Amino acid sequence: MTHPTGGRAVLTPGPQGLAHLELLLAGVCPLPGFMTREEADRLDRPGPPPARAPWPVPVVLTAPDAPADAREVVLADPEGAPLAELTVTEAHRDGTVRLAGPVRPAAAPVYGSLRSLRLPVERVRSARDERRPLLAVVTDRPLHHRALAQVRAALAGLGEADLLVLVDVPLDAEGAAPAVLAARELLPRGTRFAAVTLPTAAADGAPAWPAERRGLLAAHVAAAYGATHVLLELEGAGGAGALADAPVKALSFGEWVYDTARRRWCPADEVAPGNARAEWGADAVAEALARGGPLPAWLTPEPVAAELARMRPARTDRGLVLFFTGLSGSGKSTVARGVAEQVRRAGRTVTLLDGDVVRRLLSSGLTFSRADRDLNIRRIGYVAAEVARHGGVAVCAPIAPYAATRAEVRRMAEETGDFFLVYVATPIEVCEARDRKGLYAKARAGQIPEFTGVSDPYEAPGDADLVIDTSAESEAESVARVVAALRDGGWLPR
Numbered sequence: 001m002t003h004p005t006g007g008r009a010v011l012t013p014g015p016q017g018l019a020h021l022e023l024l025l026a027g028v029c030p031l032p033g034f035m036t037r038e039e040a041d042r043l044d045r046p047g048p049p050p051a052r053a054p055w056p057v058p059v060v061l062t063a064p065d066a067p068a069d070a071r072e073v074v075l076a077d078p079e080g081a082p083l084a085e086l087t088v089t090e091a092h093r094d095g096t097v098r099l100a101g102p103v104r105p106a107a108a109p110v111y112g113s114l115r116s117l118r119l120p121v122e123r124v125r126s127a128r129d130e131r132r133p134l135l136a137v138v139t140d141r142p143l144h145h146r147a148l149a150q151v152r153a154a155l156a157g158l159g160e161a162d163l164l165v166l167v168d169v170p171l172d173a174e175g176a177a178p179a180v181l182a183a184r185e186l187l188p189r190g191t192r193f194a195a196v197t198l199p200t201a202a203a204d205g206a207p208a209w210p211a212e213r214r215g216l217l218a219a220h221v222a223a224a225y226g227a228t229h230v231l232l233e234l235e236g237a238g239g240a241g242a243l244a245d246a247p248v249k250a251l252s253f254g255e256w257v258y259d260t261a262r263r264r265w266c267p268a269d270e271v272a273p274g275n276a277r278a279e280w281g282a283d284a285v286a287e288a289l290a291r292g293g294p295l296p297a298w299l300t301p302e303p304v305a306a307e308l309a310r311m312r313p314a315r316t317d318r319g320l321v322l323f324f325t326g327l328s329g330s331g332k333s334t335v336a337r338g339v340a341e342q343v344r345r346a347g348r349t350v351t352l353l354d355g356d357v358v359r360r361l362l363s364s365g366l367t368f369s370r371a372d373r374d375l376n377i378r379r380i381g382y383v384a385a386e387v388a389r390h391g392g393v394a395v396c397a398p399i400a401p402y403a404a405t406r407a408e409v410r411r412m413a414e415e416t417g418d419f420f421l422v423y424v425a426t427p428i429e430v431c432e433a434r435d436r437k438g439l440y441a442k443a444r445a446g447q448i449p450e451f452t453g454v455s456d457p458y459e460a461p462g463d464a465d466l467v468i469d470t471s472a473e474s475e476a477e478s479v480a481r482v483v484a485a486l487r488d489g490g491w492l493p494r
């Protein structure tokens, strides 16, 4: 939290805080603002929330460095633009600081993916025909034939009903939204689409809610938009039992399969076992897209399949962050250079972000303190993810000694492409014996402080996609193993 001189304290909430705030400002959550500790604790117990609670989940704002005496706080988006003003009625300290109190909108929000689809509830409610039931489908995934068939069955069961598709997407990414919107032409005319970000936890840093609680939250969000019925396409959140107390009627269809004889999707118990084909899970869909194979027509409608193929191109066309980690002298640069050359020859565009070069340009001036190493790796990760966004291969070869920072880079990379981690596990004795730059000798002599492996930590990865040891194989063998792994994974053509 910052205190601009003469102004009020400014706080940029984390992703969960921002998601709660979105729901408050859009009029979806009926509360005046963030809950006091007592209010939140009442809802923060396992099992269903108390009956008739106006909101099914705790809505909590944490501010790690909030001054205890802040009274008026400006809540800003990650770009620093004001979103709301919070009047603090309670500041509770339990490790971190929780701020409670009412919020008032400050300015129309600009931050947030799909902003034009983030509709205030009034806009949706006022446009709706009160005489007709309104079915809301809340989804965080593409709608394949199975889901679309169930939506049509639900609408048929309701008679003359309207349809609202609420797409759950993160604030900082489009999630599955483009693929969901691609089903527009397969749904009744007049179907409305809106984007929402369902928080997944009470506050930033708090444990994620179980699926049932998320389902109940989705039902409350649907009710706020005026829905009379809800159908959930959220992992594990469909059970109607858990939604018995929801403010809208939850529809649930059980298992449906594709009937190869009648060529349509129906309840599993109406289909002869020999004719039943199960829907593919998300992993099978992802793998088929990665291999560039079209999704079969019985599974996915053509416009949805086409959008998915655009969003997740075959791995041969998809951006990749190839990230080497290991001690100084382990062979990262040598192997990375060899691999980059072969990847280029295979026809892909390559950017090599070598440790030394990055240190001279992108990260010049940084030291080898933990904070500076982390910043260095984040900068590499940011640039690499941008390379991947445009379909290129970014080959990175820093030491990257900390697991948490590597995980951060993996997350950044996977938002725009794929991430492949190579651990160059050459033993330190070998690295030290090589001592190409004489740095180990200096480090042992105490002339270089915080030297990785000597006087500074290296956290060996437990999540490497490939481990190589350059003390046990030649440079050519190491390069060949990495290239083979990229071919096997589908990132290079065979």
Ligand SMILES: Nc1ncnc2c1ncn2[C@@H]1O[C@H](COP(=O)(O)OS(=O)(=O)O)[C@@H](OP(=O)(O)O)[C@H]1O
Residues within 6 Å of the ligand: 327, 328, 329, 333, 355, 356, 359, 368, 372, 373, 374, 376, 377, 397, 398, 399, 400, 401, 437, 439, 448, 449, 450, 451, 452, 456
């Ligand atoms: N204190 C200390 N610890 C480790 N390494 C040091 C240090 N001081 C300088 N060097 C040289 O800097 C190179 C490592 O830089 P990186 O950017 O890859 O490091 S990090 O990922 O930010 O930890 C590393 O290069 P490589 O040998 O290519 O790994 C070293 O030559």
Ligand SMILES: Nc1ncnc2c1ncn2[C@@H]1O[C@H](COP(=O)(O)OP(=O)(O)O)[C@@H](O)[C@H]1O
Residues within 6 Å of the ligand: 326, 327, 328, 329, 330, 331, 332, 333, 334, 335, 397, 434, 436, 469, 470, 471, 473, 474, 475, 476, 478
């Ligand atoms: N199998 C091998 N793979 C890569 N490098 C090797 C191998 N065997 C010996 N080396 C030597 O080890 C050194 C590794 O240095 P470098 O690639 O700069 O490592 P890093 O980038 O991890 O500091 C180079 O001098 C290289 O010639």
